[in-house]
Amino acid sequence: MAETGGDEAASVKNYFDTTGFERWNKIYGETEDVNKVQLDIREGHQQTVDKVLAWVKNDDLEGVTVCDAGCGTGSLAIPLALQGANVSASDISSSMVGEAERRYKELVANGAKAPATEPKFDAMGLEEATGKYDMVTCIDVMIHYPKDRVDGMINHLASLSSKKLIISFAPKTLAYLILKRVGELFPGPSKATRAYLHDEADVEIALKAAGFKVKRREMTATSFYFSRLLECERV
Incomplete structure (x- = not known):
């Protein structure tokens, strides 16, 4: 049964604020209490994050404004902030964004150099984000939403960026369609x-x-994780 955009967002928020939070916090964390699939997804997600960081490693991020929409537990927002970027991180799940803020504060308390401008962590949906930023990032979020919703998400993210937009999504190919269908059977x-x-x-x-x-x-692409990453610039 098809769901409306609002119902889809409510479903995602409810999931990541309840049972999904514990599960994905483990996946995005460092605990060894994960199964083979969860570990594979953790490694795949980290590879995507590392690719984004590699793209900007030669950039002077000091004072660069960044909106990380759908920040999850901060896997990208935190390293960008520690490299000097002025980061506004948000997530539809208050549990996830609260964990991101906790992880950031823990790193600083343990000796990581705090940036000149502290990152902001807010619980809000992607379409609620406002302002203008040098760079907007949205990693591993669009897999939760259908095409008609994603078109609007891309348009909104683009409206926030004055220069650069970095997004990822699960690409539709025959192989991945088959893999997805097999997964749905179990x-x-x-x-x-x-x-x-x-x-x-x-x-x-x-x-x-x-x-x-x-x-x-x-x-x-790992065994259970697949993500196409695009770096885009304003025309």
């Missing part, structure tokens, strides 16, 4: 939100309509 307790694949051509059409072009792209 639903486990962790499958409380839907997984949507997106055609890369459709994503680029939405980006073009929003005034952005793809500068470079990467693909991360």
Whole structure:
């Protein structure tokens, strides 16, 4: 049964504020209390984050304004902030964004150098984010939303960025469609939100309509994690 955009967002928020928080906090953390699939997803997600950090490693991030929409537990927002970026991190789940803030404060308390401007952590949906930023990032979020919702998300993210937009999504290919279908045949307790694949051509059409072009792209694929990463610049 199809859900409206509002119902989809409410489902994602409820999931990541309840049973999903504990599960994904373990995946994005360092605990060894994870199964093979969770460990594989952790490694895949970290590879995507590392690729983003590699793209900006030669940039002077001091004072660069960044909006990290759908920040989760801060896997990207925190290292960007510690490199000097002025980060505004948000997530639809108050539990997830609260964990991101806790992790940041713990790192600083343990000796990490705090940036000149402390990062901001806010619980809000992606479309609620406002302002103008040098760079907007949205990593591993769009898999939770259908195409019609993603088109609007891309348009809104683009409206927040004056220069750069970095997004990731699960690409729609025959192989991944088959893998997704096989996974749906064996639903486990962790499958409380839907997984949507997106055609890369459709994503680029939405980006073009929003005034952005793809500068470079990467693909991360492990056994259970797959994500297309795009770095885009304003035309």
